[in-house]
Amino acid sequence: MLAALVIIFREVLEAGLIIGVVLAASRGVPGRNSAVTLGILAGIVGSAIVALFATRITDAFDGRGQELFVAGILFFAVVMLAWHDVWMAEHAREMTRELRQLSSDVVAGKQSLFALAAAVAIAVMREGSEVVLFMTGIIMQGKDTAGELLFGSAIGLLLGAVVSLALYLGLAAIPLKRMFSVTGALVTLLAAGLAASAGPQLSNAGFIEVLDTKIWDASWLLSQDSSIGRVLHVLIGYMDRPTGLQIIAYAVTACTVFALAYWRGSPKPAQSSLSA
Amino acid sequence: MSFRSIGRSIANPLSAFALLCASILAASALQLVAFSAHAAEELEIEIKIKDHKFDPAAIKLQAGQRAKLIVKNLDPTPEEFESNDIGFEKIIAGNSEATFRVKPLEPGTYIFFGEFHMDTALGHILVE
Numbered sequence: 001m002l003a004a005l006v007i008i009f010r011e012v013l014e015a016g017l018i019i020g021v022v023l024a025a026s027r028g029v030p031g032r033n034s035a036v037t038l039g040i041l042a043g044i045v046g047s048a049i050v051a052l053f054a055t056r057i058t059d060a061f062d063g064r065g066q067e068l069f070v071a072g073i074l075f076f077a078v079v080m081l082a083w084h085d086v087w088m089a090e091h092a093r094e095m096t097r098e099l100r101q102l103s104s105d106v107v108a109g110k111q112s113l114f115a116l117a118a119a120v121a122i123a124v125m126r127e128g129s130e131v132v133l134f135m136t137g138i139i140m141q142g143k144d145t146a147g148e149l150l151f152g153s154a155i156g157l158l159l160g161a162v163v164s165l166a167l168y169l170g171l172a173a174i175p176l177k178r179m180f181s182v183t184g185a186l187v188t189l190l191a192a193g194l195a196a197s198a199g200p201q202l203s204n205a206g207f208i209e210v211l212d213t214k215i216w217d218a219s220w221l222l223s224q225d226s227s228i229g230r231v232l233h234v235l236i237g238y239m240d241r242p243t244g245l246q247i248i249a250y251a252v253t254a255c256t257v258f259a260l261a262y263w264r265g266s267p268k269p270a271q272s273s274l275s276a
Numbered sequence: 277m278s279f280r281s282i283g284r285s286i287a288n289p290l291s292a293f294a295l296l297c298a299s300i301l302a303a304s305a306l307q308l309v310a311f312s313a314h315a316a317e318e319l320e321i322e323i324k325i326k327d328h329k330f331d332p333a334a335i336k337l338q339a340g341q342r343a344k345l346i347v348k349n350l351d352p353t354p355e356e357f358e359s360n361d362i363g364f365e366k367i368i369a370g371n372s373e374a375t376f377r378v379k380p381l382e383p384g385t386y387i388f389f390g391e392f393h394m395d396t397a398l399g400h401i402l403v404e
Contacts, residue, residue: 055369063375066366133367134392137353200363204377212379225360
């Protein structure tokens with residue numbers, strides 16, 4: 001029962017933190033709730049499918065299937081988050097002024113919602129497939145009764161959801177004017193962290209042989225296994241022992257998304273001289 | 277563009293961040309030079325998982341030795357073979373096996389574990 005509680009809590013929290021940030025980052029976008037709900041549902045269906053084909057995925061490509069698969073969905077998630085972030089940067093001012101006249105951008109808005117739903121679906125699918133595999137294992141062992149299992153999972157789910165909700169409410173409490181710069185930066189770092197975690201996958205698959213040793217070791221300061229380390233790892237991609245490849249992936253992704261959002265979202269020259 | 281706006285654009289956080297990124301890139305490039313010459317032979321090690329325990333649970337490696345871990349899960353249940361110290365994490369389905377590549381390591385003890393059975397599935401690699 002305890003094992004179920006711990007695993008479910010951890011996986012729900014990891015997906016939940018991402019959903020919390022993305023939700024806060026898209027406040028005021030019409031239709032975002034249904035997009036996120038759809039994303040979660042698609043993610044749950046995806047987890048079951050991934051869990052079902054787990055062995056085949058692992059064995060694919062000469063035993064490198066799982067690494068390639070994970071790296072692939074990580075890159076997809078990075079692109080989706082970046083897209084959403086840049087779109088929000090373009091429209092944050094309209095939304096902070098609460099004009100909400102996004103009529104000319106209805107199409108763009110729908111595209112951004114697709115990115116939002118896709119990012120959520122990937123987060124849920126990644127963590128969810130682990131839950132499904134873990135649970136099938138526990139059920140096969142038959143040590144725990146169904147009641148115990150359900151109880152443990154329910155508490156794990158609840159705890160994970162509560163912590164994620166607390167993060168969302170904390171972000172939502174930031175005044176609207178500042179909130180989009182905070183959440184925009186957070187989504188950017190989230191994307192950078194995901195890009196960085198794709199590095200070891202490719203290196204473990206044997207595709208990248210260079211820059212795969214750690215550059216520094218900060219585990220004495222803040223271990224990635226500690227609860228704070230874990231949360232920071234999910235939110236901003238904290239790594240206690242990053243490899244050169246991870247640092248490059250992180251920096252390149254963060255710089256690119258920051259630059260894109262800054263460039264697309266920067267006010268027109270005439271307006272900026274007025275506000276200066 | 278006025279002088280003031282140029283000054284502001286230099287001082288803005290984006291430029292500072294870009295500078296930081298550039299210096300990290302430079303540091304990483306140095307690492308590349310340092311390690312590209314290193315190409316050791318790969319050692320193959322087999323680890324079995326039975327009753328949610330590793331056999332062997334203790335492995336010895338030479339510093340700088342590349343290794344390939346072939347982890348055979350003999351249990352019917354899936355296991356997630358993971359090491360934060362080395363940097364891998366992969367699910368191995370019941371009654372199947374998976375391969376893990378271990379990069380050249382510095383001397384020390386590196387813990388690995390099965391995330392689905394943290395109470396029994398524990399092991400380490402000792403690098404000398």
